[in-house]
Amino acid sequence: MDLPIVTIPDEVLIKKIFHIRGNKVIMDFDLAELYQVETKRLNEQVKRNMERFPADFMFQLSDSEWENLRSQFATSSSAWGGRRIPPYAFTEHGVLMLSSVLKSDRAVQVNIHIMRFYIKLRGIVMQNKEILLKLGQVERELSKHDRHFAVVFDHLKELISTPKSTTRIGFRQKGRDK
Numbered sequence: 001m002d003l004p005i006v007t008i009p010d011e012v013l014i015k016k017i018f019h020i021r022g023n024k025v026i027m028d029f030d031l032a033e034l035y036q037v038e039t040k041r042l043n044e045q046v047k048r049n050m051e052r053f054p055a056d057f058m059f060q061l062s063d064s065e066w067e068n069l070r071s072q073f074a075t076s077s078s079a080w081g082g083r084r085i086p087p088y089a090f091t092e093h094g095v096l097m098l099s100s101v102l103k104s105d106r107a108v109q110v111n112i113h114i115m116r117f118y119i120k121l122r123g124i125v126m127q128n129k130e131i132l133l134k135l136g137q138v139e140r141e142l143s144k145h146d147r148h149f150a151v152v153f154d155h156l157k158e159l160i161s162t163p164k165s166t167t168r169i170g171f172r173q174k175g176r177d178k
Helices: 010-016 028-035 039-048 063-070 092-101 105-161
Strands: 017-020 023-027 058-060 088-090
Touching: 010 017, 010 105, 017 063, 023 028, 023 092, 023 105, 028 039, 028 088, 028 105, 039 092, 088 092, 092 105
Parallel strands: none
Antiparallel strands: 017 023, 023 088, 058 088
């Protein structure tokens, strides 16, 4: 059976990943949008299968975390029919587990796409880590030589700041030099 191919631009996914409690997470409302289901329906399926979602797979934001997140983008207030409880945050493993709970073809395809994106992100992070390690090595090497340069610069400053002697060396002729 050929599933329809779902493509989600990386720019869209990167905007949906937040760093909360030391985890990269995607919020339930963003996942519902990607899966093209209502957030309420997604959460119903999760609640029916809570044994599949331990705390390291999914957690509910605290009120302060939700307020902080909500301030980053416009959402409707609870007084006007908006969300009344903080959202659930799904870690990479939680998103993967969603594929076993949500049965639609789109959910399967979206999960595959998100997993590939997480793998891509890990690769980028590893490349940056290597670059940072190399930069650290270069910095350490330069700091060894900084002491030598400091000595040279100190000597140059001394030479520059030493006042020049105003007395002439040699014979003085009457009437010309004072």
